[in-house]
Amino acid sequence: MNAAxxxxxxxxxxxxxxxxxxxxAALDGAGxxxxxxxxxxxxxxxxxxxxxxxxEDLARARAAGLGAALLDxxxxxxxxxxxxxxxxxxxxxxxxxLAGATRxxxxxxxxxxxxxxxxxxLVAMIYEARPNVTADAAALCLKAGNAVLLRxxxxxxxxxxxxxxxxxxxxxxxxxxxxxxxxxADPARxxxxxxxxxxxxxxxxxxxxxEGLIRFVAEHARVPVIKHYKGVCHLYVDRAADLGKALDxxxxxxxxxxxxCNALETLLVHRGIxxxxxxxxxxxxxxxxxxxxxxxxxxxxxxxxxxxxxADYAAEFLDLILAVRVVDDLDEALAHxxxxxSDHTEVIATEDPAAAEAxxxxxxxxxxxxxxxxxxxxxxxxxxxxxxxxxxxxxxxxGPMGAESLTIERFVVRGEGQVRHPxxxxxxx
Amino acid sequence: MNAAxxxxxxxxxxxxxxxxxxxxAALDGAGxxxxxxxxxxxxxxxxxxxxxxxxEDLARARAAGLGAALLDxxxxxxxxxxxxxxxxxxxxxxxxxLAGATRxxxxxxxxxxxxxxxxxxLVAMIYEARPNVTADAAALCLKAGNAVLLRxxxxxxxxxxxxxxxxxxxxxxxxxxxxxxxxxADPARxxxxxxxxxxxxxxxxxxxxxEGLIRFVAEHARVPVIKHYKGVCHLYVDRAADLGKALDxxxxxxxxxxxxCNALETLLVHRGIxxxxxxxxxxxxxxxxxxxxxxxxxxxxxxxxxxxxxADYAAEFLDLILAVRVVDDLDEALAHxxxxxSDHTEVIATEDPAAAEAxxxxxxxxxxxxxxxxxxxxxxxxxxxxxxxxxxxxxxxxGPMGAESLTIERFVVRGEGQVRHPxxxxxxx
Numbered sequence: 134m135n136a137a138x139x140x141x142x143x144x145x146x147x148x149x150x151x152x153x154x155x156x157x158a159a160l161d162g163a164g165x166x167x168x169x170x171x172x173x174x175x176x177x178x179x180x181x182x183x184x185x186x187x188x189e190d191l192a193r194a195r196a197a198g199l200g201a202a203l204l205d206x207x208x209x210x211x212x213x214x215x216x217x218x219x220x221x222x223x224x225x226x227x228x229x230x231l232a233g234a235t236r237x238x239x240x241x242x243x244x245x246x247x248x249x250x251x252x253x254x255l256v257a258m259i260y261e262a263r264p265n266v267t268a269d270a271a272a273l274c275l276k277a278g279n280a281v282l283l284r285x286x287x288x289x290x291x292x293x294x295x296x297x298x299x300x301x302x303x304x305x306x307x308x309x310x311x312x313x314x315x316x317x318a319d320p321a322r323x324x325x326x327x328x329x330x331x332x333x334x335x336x337x338x339x340x341x342x343x344e345g346l347i348r349f350v351a352e353h354a355r356v357p358v359i360k361h362y363k364g365v366c367h368l369y370v371d372r373a374a375d376l377g378k379a380l381d382x383x384x385x386x387x388x389x390x391x392x393x394c395n396a397l398e399t400l401l402v403h404r405g406i407x408x409x410x411x412x413x414x415x416x417x418x419x420x421x422x423x424x425x426x427x428x429x430x431x432x433x434x435x436x437x438x439x440x441x442x443x444a445d446y447a448a449e450f451l452d453l454i455l456a457v458r459v460v461d462d463l464d465e466a467l468a469h470x471x472x473x474x475s476d477h478t479e480v481i482a483t484e485d486p487a488a489a490e491a492x493x494x495x496x497x498x499x500x501x502x503x504x505x506x507x508x509x510x511x512x513x514x515x516x517x518x519x520x521x522x523x524x525x526x527x528x529x530x531x532g533p534m535g536a537e538s539l540t541i542e543r544f545v546v547r548g549e550g551q552v553r554h555p556x557x558x559x560x561x562x
Numbered sequence: 563m564n565a566a567x568x569x570x571x572x573x574x575x576x577x578x579x580x581x582x583x584x585x586x587a588a589l590d591g592a593g594x595x596x597x598x599x600x601x602x603x604x605x606x607x608x609x610x611x612x613x614x615x616x617x618e619d620l621a622r623a624r625a626a627g628l629g630a631a632l633l634d635x636x637x638x639x640x641x642x643x644x645x646x647x648x649x650x651x652x653x654x655x656x657x658x659x660l661a662g663a664t665r666x667x668x669x670x671x672x673x674x675x676x677x678x679x680x681x682x683x684l685v686a687m688i689y690e691a692r693p694n695v696t697a698d699a700a701a702l703c704l705k706a707g708n709a710v711l712l713r714x715x716x717x718x719x720x721x722x723x724x725x726x727x728x729x730x731x732x733x734x735x736x737x738x739x740x741x742x743x744x745x746x747a748d749p750a751r752x753x754x755x756x757x758x759x760x761x762x763x764x765x766x767x768x769x770x771x772x773e774g775l776i777r778f779v780a781e782h783a784r785v786p787v788i789k790h791y792k793g794v795c796h797l798y799v800d801r802a803a804d805l806g807k808a809l810d811x812x813x814x815x816x817x818x819x820x821x822x823c824n825a826l827e828t829l830l831v832h833r834g835i836x837x838x839x840x841x842x843x844x845x846x847x848x849x850x851x852x853x854x855x856x857x858x859x860x861x862x863x864x865x866x867x868x869x870x871x872x873a874d875y876a877a878e879f880l881d882l883i884l885a886v887r888v889v890d891d892l893d894e895a896l897a898h899x900x901x902x903x904s905d906h907t908e909v910i911a912t913e914d915p916a917a918a919e920a921x922x923x924x925x926x927x928x929x930x931x932x933x934x935x936x937x938x939x940x941x942x943x944x945x946x947x948x949x950x951x952x953x954x955x956x957x958x959x960x961g962p963m964g965a966e967s968l969t970i971e972r973f974v975v976r977g978e979g980q981v982r983h984p985x986x987x988x989x990x991x
Contacts, residue, residue, distance in 0.1 A: 159923075238945050240943070240944070240945060244934055244938060244943075246944050246945055251926060251956070251960075253956045253957065254926075254956060332780070336955075336956050336957065337956075337957055351761070351784070352784075355780070355781075357786070357955070357957045375979065377979070378978070378979030381979055381981050381984075381987050382979065382981065384981075384986070384987055385981035385982055385983055385984075385986065385987065386981075388986065389981070389982060389983040389986050390983075482979075489976075493974055494588075497680060497683075497972075498972070499972055499973065500972065500973040500974075500975060501972070501973070501974055501975070502975045502976075502977065503974075503975065503976045503977065504976065504977045504978055504979050504980075505673055505975050505976065505977030505979075505980050506977075506980065506981045506982050508981070508982035508983070509673060509975060509977075509980070509982060510973070510975075514669070514673075514982065515669075515675050515973060515975070516667050516669060516675055526765075526786070527680070527682045527683060527765050527766075527970045528682065528765065528766055528786045528957075528958050528970065529957050529958040529970075530970075531680075531970045531971060531972050532971075532972060532973045533973075541956045541957065541958075541959075541960045542960060542961075543926075543927070543928055543929065543930070543960050543961060544928065544929040544930070544939070544944060544961045544962075545922055545929075545930055545932075546929060546930070546931045546932065546934050546938060546939075546944070547918075547931075547932045547933065547934065548931065548932065548933045548934030548935075548938075549807070549933055550804065550806070550807030550810055550811065550911075550933050550934075551933075551934050551935065551938070552810050552811065552813075552814035552815075552818070552935045552937070553814055553818055553935050553937035553938060553943065554814055554818040554819075554937070555810075555814075557813070557814065557817065557818050558810055558813055558814065
């Protein structure tokens with residue numbers, strides 16, 4: 134890594150944020166709830182300023198020739214600002230992730246061993262276009278007693294600054310240090326490199342964005358990173374599937390929002406049901422503009438299907454494209470997923486409990502769905518209130534991460550003077 | 563990092579271990595328990611071969627002029643081999659960390675959302691002299707359904723190979739692949755570098771040893787690492803302490819085994835009780851050969867105490883040396899710990915519940931003890947059965963790590979065909 138020497142700008146921000154973290158950690162659950170509610174109210178009150186800043190970002194993005202998909206991610210409108218505030222209210226209303234002991238045990242020597250959740254400390258978010266992440270990430274981090282260091286995409290810098298100003302106003306209203314929500318305002322890329330080296334200050338970095346961003350962060354980080362590379366999600370339609378349900382899961386999974394990570398990318402169909410299911414499935418997909426790329430057995434059923442390459446089975450299309458394969462049985466489906474999957478979400482459609490259980494046990498993804506859409510792998514949908522990201526690595530958190538994933542269990546032990554080696558005491562006292 | 567290009571030796575081992583992990587993960591709880599019990603039995607059966615190999619390591623270590631402390635860590639004798647087998651039996655007897663659902667919730671749309679623990683996959687242990695880690699780490703990893711890649715210190719290579727041979731015999735006896743316990747037999751250091759780059763194969767690396775080893779691993783790792791730097795553990799004797807208990811905690815914490823990470827390094831005493839406590843404490847410590855280095859107020863009470871430097875308050879002595887400081891109050895004790903602590907273990911001796919609670923809340927260490935010895939921060943003592951290490955970083959695990967810390971929760975969702983956007987279905991089916 135031959136980057137320029139760090140300027141110290143991010144280190145100074147992180148240092149102040151880490152000091153401010155103690156003030157957030159010292160709040161009780163009611164205090165953190167009230168703080169996040171005030172954040173929501175200040176976002177609403179800052180509505181006009183946020184939209185004005187966003188218009189500035191959009192104008193610059195259009196001038197720079199950004200594509201329609203990026204512009205849509207960047208766009209805030211009155212409904213989206215209202216949704217932003219609403220999301221914060223939902224985070225505020227979640228149970229306190231730090232409340233009480235999670236476990237308690239009395240040891241044979243009388244020690245009472247509790248585990249209690251504590252905040253991680255300082256969480257760094259590194260993200261791309263969507264300005265809503267600025268508010269969501271800050272709310273989740275503060276709800277869990279952490280400070281947050283935010284480094285959003287340069288294309289959203291005015292929007293992010295306007296949102297951060299609302300969050301700072303909320304902190305001030307509660308007599309808390311603004312530094313607890315630290316925004317890296319200067320878009321220079323070397324600041325990301327500097328941030329990723331701050332292993333004495335940053336407890337966790339969460340990159341959120343395209344695969345290129347994630348790989349850049351993973352490559353350069355000295356701080357711990359929770360990664361989410363991509364979502365190559367599979368739907369396996371078992372021989373014992375209810376075909377109506379399977380069709381619903383397919384259409385919802387592929388066509389309801391193809392650009393997101395929990396959308397389906399590959400359909401696997403048991404050969405015993407392929408002739409009954411695939412013609413209906415292909416017609417429904419075509420009716421929604423989905424391009425299908427299939428194996429030889431799929432194409433034997435429908436000559437219009439294009440041939441799928443090996444690369445198609447590993448692709449996260451993020452588009453109205455679906456790879457299809459007819460498999461001999463559940464084992465072949467599992468082997469396909471093991472080879473091509475991304476540990477994100479897998480779905481089985483089946484009415485056979487044994488097949489469902491074999492699929493659950495045979496996949497290792499962060500979420501496995503039996504007769505439910507892949508689109509449910511989402512913090513809000515699974516009951517976490519909101520999510521700061523979805524982890525596809527098996528460390529600390531796996532799957533959607535809510536406020537609880539921004540905490541860690543410690544040990545609190547209470548005794549009455551117990552020692553480990555009583556036989557060594559006494560004589561010399 | 564200008565290391566030689568990787569030889570591929572460790573990659574090949576890790577590849578086979580990762581494949582073998584599937585066979586371990588496929589076992590049920592009874593199968594994993596039986597496997598670890600067989601590992602214990604094979605260690606006992608291999609008693610003579612293990613001692614012969616250890617004699618070889620000891621002879622080489624003596625010839626190389628290793629110090630007494632290192633030789634003691636390296637040494638196996640009949641009692642230690644028996645203890646090794648016993649530790650494995652205790653791991654076997656622990657509750658299955660993968661059993662059942664850890665949480666279950668029904669969402670308003672009828673989805674049943676469960677969380678279930680799954681193995682991490684492939685865990686790499688990088689450790690120094692103690693050959694017992696070879697057996698302990700393998701047992702904990704397999705108990706939790708993982709495969710393990712072991713890279714022990716070169717000074718213990720014959721002992722580690724002999725122990726691994728017993729573990730392989732146990733795997734064979736259960737018709738499981740030996741590759742699930744992979745030993746890096748070649749002691750060349752570039753193999754550690756190669757291992758640390760295998761981010762596609764290794765789910766977690768745990769270094770265990772001196773601070774130099776941990777820093778080397780943290781510096782070079784592309785795989786996730788759980789770190790444990792050092793244990794600078796504090797005992798704070800509050801104004802409201804029971805002095806007899808406090809004395810027991812002090813002597814046990816400092817003198818029962820000074821070379822371990824959960825031994826005390828610093829004593830903080832409330833000034834209101836210093837005159838009553840310190841003379842007794844200093845006499846007891848001297849009677850056990852402990853050198854005391856104190857602040858001016860300590861030295862005013864006892865002129866024989868040497869002056870403590872700032873460095874003494876940050877030191878992990880791992881020896882019969884103790885730093886002592888008289889503090890004005892609990893807040894000053896907390897500030898001292900925040901400045902000098904290592905997030906390992908802190909102890910308060912007090913009969914005042916409010917002081918105890920303030921100390922618990924005011925410290926962030928992995929374990930906090932109220933009227934109990936720091937020496938209890940240990941997986942076996944806290945009820946985990948055994949430990950693969952103690953994490954002092956707030957990610958994934960914090961404090962002693964047992965088999966459960968080698969697993970991760972995933973989401974298992976059961977529905978009846980629910981989709982996220984039912985409004986989009988129907989018309990085009």
